[in-house]
Amino acid sequence: MDLSKLNKILKGEPPYRQQQVNQAVFIDLVTDWDEVKTLPQKLRKVLQDNCPLEINADIFHSQDKKTSKALITLEDGNKIETVLMQHEGERHTVCVSSQVGCSLACTFCATGRLGLKRNLTADEIVEQVLLWNRVLKQLGAKDRVTNVVYMGMGEPFLNYTAVLKSIRLLNDKQGFNIGARKISVSTSGIAPKIKKFAEEKMQINLALSLHAPNDELRSKLMPINTHFPLSEVMKAVDFYIEKTNRKVMCEYLMIAEVNDSLEQAEELAKLLQGKLVMVNLIAYNPTNAYRPAKSKNIKAFKDYLTKQGLEVSQRFTFGQDIKAACGQLALEN
Numbered sequence: 558m559d560l561s562k563l564n565k566i567l568k569g570e571p572p573y574r575q576q577q578v579n580q581a582v583f584i585d586l587v588t589d590w591d592e593v594k595t596l597p598q599k600l601r602k603v604l605q606d607n608c609p610l611e612i613n614a615d616i617f618h619s620q621d622k623k624t625s626k627a628l629i630t631l632e633d634g635n636k637i638e639t640v641l642m643q644h645e646g647e648r649h650t651v652c653v654s655s656q657v658g659c660s661l662a663c664t665f666c667a668t669g670r671l672g673l674k675r676n677l678t679a680d681e682i683v684e685q686v687l688l689w690n691r692v693l694k695q696l697g698a699k700d701r702v703t704n705v706v707y708m709g710m711g712e713p714f715l716n717y718t719a720v721l722k723s724i725r726l727l728n729d730k731q732g733f734n735i736g737a738r739k740i741s742v743s744t745s746g747i748a749p750k751i752k753k754f755a756e757e758k759m760q761i762n763l764a765l766s767l768h769a770p771n772d773e774l775r776s777k778l779m780p781i782n783t784h785f786p787l788s789e790v791m792k793a794v795d796f797y798i799e800k801t802n803r804k805v806m807c808e809y810l811m812i813a814e815v816n817d818s819l820e821q822a823e824e825l826a827k828l829l830q831g832k833l834v835m836v837n838l839i840a841y842n843p844t845n846a847y848r849p850a851k852s853k854n855i856k857a858f859k860d861y862l863t864k865q866g867l868e869v870s871q872r873f874t875f876g877q878d879i880k881a882a883c884g885q886l887a888l889e890n
């Protein structure tokens with residue numbers, strides 16, 4: 558499926574055709590143009606021949622059925638992964654990929670080992686959400702995708718234009734109508750793009766993959782830190798907060814004997830003191846390179862940060878049995 562072809566096909570058609578197509582594709586979630594009886598048969602045939610609605614995907618469900626992973630084969634044969642997490646209370650969060658592979662080679666991340674193949678287009682990002690909406694419809698779920706996080710394969714800010722365009726499409730009232738506040742973009746710390754993002758005047762959430770409290774360790778875990786050291790990244794975060802007055806989520810993977818000591822908690826508290834941030838401690842999912850921190854160490858780390866007045870949450874792992882957890886995408890493909 559290649560949604561970008563739609564605009565070309567609909568050029569020259571009256572404007573209400575676009576609305577009919579949007580209704581069919583994004584709201585009614587049709588998978589065959591023949592079902593769209595509001596369109597003339599001739600146009601349906603052109604659409605069927607030039608823009609079939611099939612998404613080529615293999616879908617895997619975790620044993621507890623709460624997490625699903627899809628391996629999508631794109632038109633050019635490249636493959637990407639996307640994840641659906643179904644939470645209590647009909648909240649459905651989709652984690653989307655923004656690139657095929659990733660150039661940043663974070664040492665704890667399976668995607669990073671692939672290298673970058675190419676950027677995704679805005680339509681290819683939106684198609685990931687479309688796929689999950691179709692799955693939810695098939696499963697008989699009451700609601701559709703409610704939240705989207707850009708935390709899958711790739712660094713979103715290295716594909717900035719397409720990512721922003723995809724956010725606008727997801728946000729579009731005539732399409733999925735997902736509120737900006739329900740969309741989060743996670744970056745490894747591309748400082749100039751954090752500043753640019755601050756100027757976008759959209760209410761999208763920003764998450765920063767921090768994972769270390771100092772440059773020495775962070776550069777070992779995330780080589781991008783040698784280009785944008787912590788001082789520069791934190792300045793960009795300050796700028797973002799000043800401009801938007803929005804809280805930034807700092808993500809911190811808890812890796813045994815690497816970044817989980819009390820000294821490191823102390824350093825982290827100093828780094829973040831006084832900033833409008835929240836720390837999210839994430840249980841590490843093994844990808845061969847490291848081991849997860851022990852729960853008693855995570856607790857001590859969390860307690861220390863909380864005592865220092867920081868807001869801290871803890872994300873438990875899910876989808877590990879289908880390799881859909883953080884840092885595991887692309888491990889088997």
Ligand code: SF4
Nearest residue numbers: 659662663666669711
């Ligand atoms: S953690 Fe994110 S930025 Fe780092 S290599 Fe993996 S996908 Fe790329």
